[in-house]
Amino acid sequence: MTATEDFDDLRDLYQEVILDHGRKPRHALRLDTFDATAKGDNPMCGDRVQVWVKFAAESIDQIGFEARGCAISVASADLMAETVQGRGKADTRALFEAFRDMARTGVCSHCPPELAEPLDRLAPLSGVHEYPSRVKCATLPWHALIAALDGTKEASSE
Amino acid sequence: MNVMTSPVALDVERIRQDFPILAQTIRGKKLVFLDSAASAQKPRAVIDAMVLAMETQYANIHRGLHWMSERTTEAYEATRDAVAELMHANDRAEIVFVRNSTEAINLAHSFGRGVMRPGQAVLISGMEHHSNIVPWQLLRDQHGIELRVAPVTDAGELDMAAFEALLEDGKVGLVAITHMSNVLGTITPAERIVRIAHAYGAKVMFDGSQAIVHRKVDVKALDCDFYVWTGHKLYGPTGIGVLWGRRELLERMPPFLGGGDMISSVTYEQSTWAAVPHKFEAGTPAILEGIGLKAAVDYVQAIGYNAMADHEASLTEHALARLAAVPGLSILGQAQDRGGVISFALDGAHAHDVATLLDRQGIAVRAGHHCAEPLMHRFNLDSTARASFGIYTTHAEIDALADGLLRVREFFA
Numbered sequence: 001m002t003a004t005e006d007f008d009d010l011r012d013l014y015q016e017v018i019l020d021h022g023r024k025p026r027h028a029l030r031l032d033t034f035d036a037t038a039k040g041d042n043p044m045c046g047d048r049v050q051v052w053v054k055f056a057a058e059s060i061d062q063i064g065f066e067a068r069g070c071a072i073s074v075a076s077a078d079l080m081a082e083t084v085q086g087r088g089k090a091d092t093r094a095l096f097e098a099f100r101d102m103a104r105t106g107v108c109s110h111c112p113p114e115l116a117e118p119l120d121r122l123a124p125l126s127g128v129h130e131y132p133s134r135v136k137c138a139t140l141p142w143h144a145l146i147a148a149l150d151g152t153k154e155a156s157s158e
Numbered sequence: 159m160n161v162m163t164s165p166v167a168l169d170v171e172r173i174r175q176d177f178p179i180l181a182q183t184i185r186g187k188k189l190v191f192l193d194s195a196a197s198a199q200k201p202r203a204v205i206d207a208m209v210l211a212m213e214t215q216y217a218n219i220h221r222g223l224h225w226m227s228e229r230t231t232e233a234y235e236a237t238r239d240a241v242a243e244l245m246h247a248n249d250r251a252e253i254v255f256v257r258n259s260t261e262a263i264n265l266a267h268s269f270g271r272g273v274m275r276p277g278q279a280v281l282i283s284g285m286e287h288h289s290n291i292v293p294w295q296l297l298r299d300q301h302g303i304e305l306r307v308a309p310v311t312d313a314g315e316l317d318m319a320a321f322e323a324l325l326e327d328g329k330v331g332l333v334a335i336t337h338m339s340n341v342l343g344t345i346t347p348a349e350r351i352v353r354i355a356h357a358y359g360a361k362v363m364f365d366g367s368q369a370i371v372h373r374k375v376d377v378k379a380l381d382c383d384f385y386v387w388t389g390h391k392l393y394g395p396t397g398i399g400v401l402w403g404r405r406e407l408l409e410r411m412p413p414f415l416g417g418g419d420m421i422s423s424v425t426y427e428q429s430t431w432a433a434v435p436h437k438f439e440a441g442t443p444a445i446l447e448g449i450g451l452k453a454a455v456d457y458v459q460a461i462g463y464n465a466m467a468d469h470e471a472s473l474t475e476h477a478l479a480r481l482a483a484v485p486g487l488s489i490l491g492q493a494q495d496r497g498g499v500i501s502f503a504l505d506g507a508h509a510h511d512v513a514t515l516l517d518r519q520g521i522a523v524r525a526g527h528h529c530a531e532p533l534m535h536r537f538n539l540d541s542t543a544r545a546s547f548g549i550y551t552t553h554a555e556i557d558a559l560a561d562g563l564l565r566v567r568e569f570f571a
Contacts, residue, residue: 007569009185010518014511019570045510045526046540068540070508071570131514 040144187520195546276302314491342491394454
């Protein structure tokens with residue numbers, strides 16, 4: 001039996017990309033100079049995330065985060081940072097709506113075609129829809145990011 | 159197993175037959191249910207008692223003059239007798255039915271409101287469930303009562319020297335403390351706690367939500383003043399819990415909720431209260447759940463606490479040994495006297511990931527702060543995974559947990 005087959009029953013939610021980004025996040029850093037920051041807190045499970053953003057005009061120029069939580073929340077924060085870097089604010093909000101839909105239902109039912117590519121990069125997280133209590137793990141960093149865009153300091157996962 | 163101390167060893171395979179839900183499969187795998195400390199599964203006897211009541215013998219109680227009401231009242235009140243016997247209470251009127259332990263503690267809080275004076279203190283421990291913290295914070299803020307917390311040692315035991323020191327000024331009117339931690343599995347030294355507290359003039363309330371599932375509770379031998387627990391952890395229905403209190407204390411306490419069933423007479427000028435326990439049982443109670451609780455108590459009594467405690471001690475010993483052999487796993491709390499609740503952390507894997515990955519293998523454990531955030535902070539943790547055992551838990555299920563954790567570790571490696 002190969003290692004892959006051995007873990008088949010565990011892979012649907014924890015795909016390799018999630019394990020990888022959960023273990024070695026690329027954007028897990030505090031920005032020295034930033035325009036906005038916000039914290040996200042899930043009091044139910046103790047997951048915490050803070051997001052820092054630097055804008056260039058109406059786009060996200062740089063983004064970094066610090067997260068304390070499960071592999072899903074850390075991987076989601078990292079994939080989010082990767083996907084929204086260089087993206088416009090309005091576009092980022094639309095992507096959050098689409099991602100939340102995908103996290104809750106497994107698919108994005110009314111997905112604008114221009115979001116198909118970024119959403120595809122976030123698709124490894126769609127498995128959380130099978131675990132309603134874990135959906136918040138995936139959406140928490142997004143709530144923090146949207147709070148930063150809105151100029152509020154804190155976001156709760158619900 | 160020592161035959162002398164356990165003349166009626168528990169036949170776990172026969173017991174499992176009594177719990178229909180254990181035949182379920184999860185994602186094609188046999189259910190390994192290790193979350194009984196959150197809520198236990200229900201034996202057929204409890205299910206049948208509730209269904210039978212609804213099908214053959216049901217009406218509102220305590221006020222009907224017709225046959226159905228009389229029979230239902232008898233069935234409901236028979237639970238009070240069974241519970242009094244279970245807890246070795248002197249007097250059936252000392253058994254107050256509530257919704258759950260949380261409500262029972264909130265009721266005990268009326269002791270603080272009605273009997274304690276501002277400036278007195280309530281002493282809790284550092285290993286309480288939120289339900290035995292928050293009601294006392296409310297009492298502190300509304301009634302000028304000081305809230306004190308006796309610390310927990312690194313081993314997860316009550317620091318008895320510090321506990322006694324907190325009583326020394328004689329201001330503590332009530333010690334409200336767990337009889338068994340829902341996180342650490344620690345059984346607190348109840349008799350000693352009572353002896354010390356009484357010596358300083360404090361009353362003692364035990365939160366027995368976990369303890370009564372694992373140990374015989376004899377309120378006379380404990381010599382405590384209040385004891386609370388909940389039915390759903392003792393294989394009974396949700397929605398029914400118990401406050402036992404000394405009659406003379408219950409009589410001094412003001413009512414907890416106002417309404418029907420708890421009065422003796424009502425005019426617009428004033429009302430007078432019914433005698434205990436009814437003074438505290440306003441409104442139509444959880445009749446079916448009460449009837450189900452008697453079936454649960456009878457079921458537990460038939461198995462016997464000695465057999466249950468032996469079975470659990472054997473499971474816990476096996477689990478501690480198997481879990482200690484999982485690389486990177488650390489167990490929270492090493493109390494000398496402990497029951498079948500084990501919290502643990504796995505290096506490199508968050509508790510929620512551990513729980514989800516065990517669930518994929520059909521194994522149900524709890525993960526989180528277990529409604530005991532201050533205790534988690536005491537050990538510098540945000541969350542742990544927790545396995546807890548019941549009368550239907552087998553050694554093979556503990557092996558499945560240990561093997562499952564080895565796989566989780568390998569998966570995250």
